[in-house]
Amino acid sequence: MSDAVAQETVELAPLQQIIDEYKGQRGVLIQVLQRAQETYGYLPPEVLKAISEGLGVPLSQVYGVVTFYAQFYLTRRGKHVIRTCDGTACHVRGAAKVIDAIQKELGIKAGETTPDYQFTFEVVYCLGSCGLSPVAVVDDQVVGRLVPEKMLQIIRDLREA
Numbered sequence: 001m002s003d004a005v006a007q008e009t010v011e012l013a014p015l016q017q018i019i020d021e022y023k024g025q026r027g028v029l030i031q032v033l034q035r036a037q038e039t040y041g042y043l044p045p046e047v048l049k050a051i052s053e054g055l056g057v058p059l060s061q062v063y064g065v066v067t068f069y070a071q072f073y074l075t076r077r078g079k080h081v082i083r084t085c086d087g088t089a090c091h092v093r094g095a096a097k098v099i100d101a102i103q104k105e106l107g108i109k110a111g112e113t114t115p116d117y118q119f120t121f122e123v124v125y126c127l128g129s130c131g132l133s134p135v136a137v138v139d140d141q142v143v144g145r146l147v148p149e150k151m152l153q154i155i156r157d158l159r160e161a
């Protein structure tokens with residue numbers, strides 16, 4: 001995530017570079033949105049407006065794509081993203097206790113981000129690693145055989161890192 005996100009205002013210069021790379025090409029909207037999200041961590045309104053203007057694509061179409069695909073985020077996310085599975089296999093092996101522990105530790109519910117933007121917490125329903133249940137993905141790393149204590153230690157380690 002770039003420094004642009006740490007400040008309240010969004011620095012559009014990195015985005016302009018991305019737009020310049022793709023300008024004049026057709027069918028590049030999704031690629032530009034992906035690159036922009038990699039840069040900013042999410043897609044704030046000013047970024048979407050600049051993409052619309054830069055690529056000559058109507059803003060309504062840009063929003064249409066962003067809201068259609070789950071991979072795009074319109075709100076700022078935490079520096080660390082914890083996705084905990086509560087699918088059937090994970091649920092029967094105690095995922096609810098892990099989820100409860102995370103919510104208490106972070107003071108947020110599933111789908112929320114901590115006020116300091118350090119953590120976003122999400123609950124998903126099967127991560128495809130049922131053999132390791134209960135499972136979570138923490139910053140793109142799969143963590144299996146979770147118990148609340150193990151997850152709390154991960155959160156504390158991330159806080160201290």
Ligand code: FES
Pocket residue numbers: 085086087088089090091125126127128129130131133134135
């Ligand atoms: S149900 Fe949790 S990984 Fe499949």
